[in-house]
Amino acid sequence: MLAPGLAEALDQDFIAGIEKNDVGLGALGCGGRQPLRQLGRVGAQVSRVDGDGKSAAHARHRGGQLDERRQFTEAVLSGVSAGVLGLDNEGRIGHANRAALNFFGRQEAGMVGRDIMTAVPEMAAVISDARAHPERRAQAQITILREGQDRTLNLRITREVTDAGQGGFVLTFDDITELVRAQRTSAWADVARRIAHEIKNPLTPIQLSAERLRRKYGKEVKSDPEVFEQCTATIIRQVNDIGRMVDEFSSFARMPVAAMKPVDLGEILRQSVFLQRVGNPDIEYRLEMPDDAVMAECDGRLVSQALTNVLKNAAEAIRGNDDDEDGGSAVTADGAKIGRIHVRLTADDATAQIAAIDSGCGLPETDRTRLTEPYMTTRAKGTGLGLAIVNKVMEEHGGQLILEDAPRNGDWDTGARVRLVFPRRVAAESEAKEAVNGV
Ligand SMILES: Nc1ncnc2c1ncn2[C@@H]1O[C@H](COP(=O)(O)OP(=O)(O)OP(=O)(O)O)[C@@H](O)[C@H]1O
Ligand SMILES: [Mg+2]
Known part of the structure; x- marks a missing residue:
């Protein structure tokens, strides 16, 4: 007043x-x-x-x-890392900030004026919910398929209420894919370490006791000595298997410590593809790479482990679930190949990239981001550790693992493309040194 x-x-x-x-x-x-x-x-x-x-x-x-x-307001919104969309009462997009346009890979003209339900159908359910309950602030995690990859978004919708009644909505979202993945992996790794530790402790005494029983009392058992022998042997064998499983489990849970030095990625790739060719004579392999060495700062052993997993997956995707997934099947009678795997190494100043494209069944449609989590498998005989290891190796190298569909350009009707992107870091430096040393 x-x-x-x-x-x-x-x-x-x-x-x-x-x-x-x-x-x-x-x-x-x-x-x-x-x-x-x-x-x-x-x-x-x-x-x-x-x-x-x-x-x-x-x-x-x-x-x-x-x-x-x-x-x-627009200047402020263009600077924030969250995507912001302003919607009118009908759900038409009135404003999209820079982060939102970047995320959807569209120009402003491609977003503004469109109905959100058709522009981003994955958000439709949350928006309908926000409309039905204008009094509450809607928040949800949704998954959106973008450029062949699942992204997890944290979505918040606030309703504008004007004097004239209900106005539009302000929709903000953050891409939390990496965060969610890191949280899952770190939670998993922690649990894995503890479980592995606790399981391993009693294994050795169990195995030693069973061996002792067999050695000491094996000859004394008069009734059914075969059963006695069979049972003790089973205990020893199973305990051995559990021990190996736990080792595998805990070696994954431990962060691999990469020993970095300049290596020729082309040479590692050549060796990995050679081994796969020998193991899978019924698959056509094609290897493309530059004539010059592609040097990068890497742990060669880990990179070769990652490549083996990627190439093994590609071969298994070609064979499918029914066949012998362990590879090594003979060439078909007429020598025809059952599928193709093309491996390509490319490099520029900043990165070196290995892409493996296969003509297999293709990546599963849903939950693609979760494929890199431990024990995520769709294969009957799979353990689901392969891509988790590849992902970890790439993290160690400051690189990236990208899972996508094979480019559907006539050459590949089905199949997947798996890309490993390595930063080259001191690579340029070491190449220069080699040039000086005449290597
Ligand atoms: N090239 C590919 N084509 C199609 N699907 C693939 C390909 N690579 C991976 N996948 C999918 O990703 C899943 C996880 O792969 P990952 O290597 O982690 O485990 P896996 O191959 O099932 O088991 P393993 O631990 O024996 O490697 C596979 O089960 C498969 O569904
Ligand atoms: Mg695998």
Whole structure:
């Protein structure tokens, strides 16, 4: 409320104007004369009042202010890392900030004006929910397929409520794919380490006891000695198997410590493909790489382990679940190949990239990001550790594992493309050294 002294100095219209408007003095839509001029000096830039008390300059000024505010808001939104979409009451996109446009890989013209339900159908359910319950703030995690990859988004929808009723929505989202994956892996690795530790402890005494029973009492057992022998042998064998499984389990849970040095990725690739060719004579392998060595700062042993897993997966995707997945099947009678795997090494100054494209069954449609989690498998005989190991190796190298469909350009109707992207780091430096040393 206004102080009584000030109220007396202002005419009634002016007071009514103030009480109706809370957007600042410069935006007042009132018809006072004298008080307006006084207030004009106070700070609002009202310059001229027309005959009926409505100020054209004032309206322009207000428009200008709104424009400024809009520009300010847009400047702020363009700088935030979260995607922000402004929607009207009907769900049409009125504004998309830079992060949102980048995420969807679209120009502003491709987003603004479109109905969110058709532009991003994955968000439809959450938006319908927000519409049905305008009083609550809707929040959800959704998965969106983008460039062949699943991305997890944390979505929040806030409803604007105006004097005239319900306005539009403001929808903000963060891409939390990597965060979710890192959380899952670290939670899993922690549990794995503990379980492995606890399981391994009693294994050795069990095995030693069984061996002792067999050695010491084997000859004394007169009734059913075969059963005795069979049972002790089973215990020893099974305990051995558990021991190996636990070793595998805990060696995954332990972060591999990569020993980095400049290596020729081409040479590692050549060896890995050679071994696969020998093991899978019924698959056609094609290897493409530059003539010059592609040096990168890597742990050669880990890279070759990763490549073996990727190539093994490709061969298994070609064979399918029914056949002998262990490879090594003979060439078909007429020498025909059952599928193709093309491996390509490319490099630029910053990165070296290995891509393996196969003509197999293709990656599963759903949950693709989870394929790199331990024990995620669709194969009957799979353990689901292969890609988890590849992913870990790539993390150790500061690189990236990308799983996608084989490019559907006529050459590949089915199949997957798995890319390993390595940063080259000091590679350029070591190449220069080699050049100096004449290597
Ligand atoms: N080239 C590929 N084509 C089609 N699907 C693939 C390919 N590579 C991986 N996958 C899918 O990813 C899943 C996980 O692969 P991963 O290598 O981690 O485990 P796996 O091959 O099932 O078992 P293993 O531990 O024996 O490697 C596979 O079960 C398969 O569904
Ligand atoms: Mg595998």
